[in-house]
Amino acid sequence: MTSDRALVDRYGRSPSVEQVLNPGLARWRQDDALVAYVRARRAPWGGATWVAAGEPVCPPGDVAEVAAAFEADAERGGADVCWFGVGRPFLDALGASGPHGSLVVGAEPVWDPAEWAATYDATRSVRAQVNRARNKGVEAALWDGGPAPLQAVLDEWLARRGLPALGFMTDPLVLGHLGARRVLAAERGGDVVGYLLLAPVPARDGRFVEWVIQGDRAPNGTAALLIDRAFRLAAEEGAAFVTLGLVPLSTHAPLSDPAPPRLIRAGLAWMRAHAQRFYNFGGLEHFKAKFRPGAWEPVYLATSTPRVTPTMLYAVADAFSRGRGPVRLAAQALADAVADEVQTAARRLG
Incomplete structure (x- = not known):
């Protein structure tokens, strides 16, 4: 089977x-x-x-x-x-x-990744958020390290939530079983301050931004920086669409x-x-x-x-x-x- x-x-x-x-x-x-x-x-x-x-x-x-x-x-x-x-x-x-x-x-x-660069250039509020994070020294890239720094960020994020962690289709506790998901990590001064999970939609060649998680030390604009990087990565790979869920x-x-x-x-x-x-x-x-x-x-x-x-x-x-x-x-x-x-x-x- x-x-x-x-x-x-x-x-x-x-x-x-x-x-x-x-x-x-x-x-x-x-x-x-x-x-x-x-x-x-x-x-x-x-x-x-x-x-x-x-x-x-x-x-x-x-x-x-x-x-x-x-x-x-x-x-x-x-x-x-x-x-x-x-x-x-x-x-x-x-x-x-x-x-x-x-x-x-x-x-x-839903976005067409091929159009994201033009959308970004035309959206001053998003550019300002991304630049704010960059000016604070935040950089985003695919993560190839271990889960411990990511888990520390997740623990901080969960502690701020108004609801206990949910399961089923909103389960954030997936770092131990990522499957085909990829991680984009936001780092500042060598420390991980946030991350994004990017999941494939194989039969439609799409991408799903499943989680955007920020720790207590993430500067303003970190989430926007991660999303911008994810959309540009989807465009580089020729993805048909990307969604934030x-x-x-x-x-x-x-x-x-x-x-x-x-x-x-x-x-x-x-x-x-x-x-x-x-x-x-x-x-x-x-x-x-x-x-x-x-x-x-x-x-x-x-x-x-x-x-x-x-x-x-x-x-x-x-x-x-x-x-x-x-x-x-x-x-x-x-x-x-x-x-x-x-x-x-x-x-x-x-």
């Missing part, structure tokens, strides 16, 4: 396809087809849902057949299926096999059609308006938009059921919670937020 690695290298079309080989994911196989997924729950004690990490990795003409086979196996096991992080072509393929629910979860910005709840995404139930619409609107303490949706979108992408491509959640329900969204949250469950994850995040506010107040009073 063809290895999982070989299937990704041959048929990987989704920008996030390298993530299907991350530890912690179950992998379903059928001949030359692979689906990576997490077994999740639709409620704390609810029914099972298999949450797939993107679309099947298989020959393009087999996508609908493989998806149907995966859903049939899940059904035999008493589970529904959610396909998270898929594009419009996959939704169209699913539609041929019967009714499926869908929901726009965000959008991802999903912006959840992006304002650049189209409305879901058909519209989701009112409860889901209200919940998503509340998250974007009030969850900034834990995940800065607007800030992430603004950061990626300032690099002037050529297009924003919608990203979807699809379900094996005719409609997306709140319990399906709970299952997706369960998949990302790294085994803690959404309720426990939220409680931990709130406790961390309270502790952080107390420490901040103590420092100000001291």
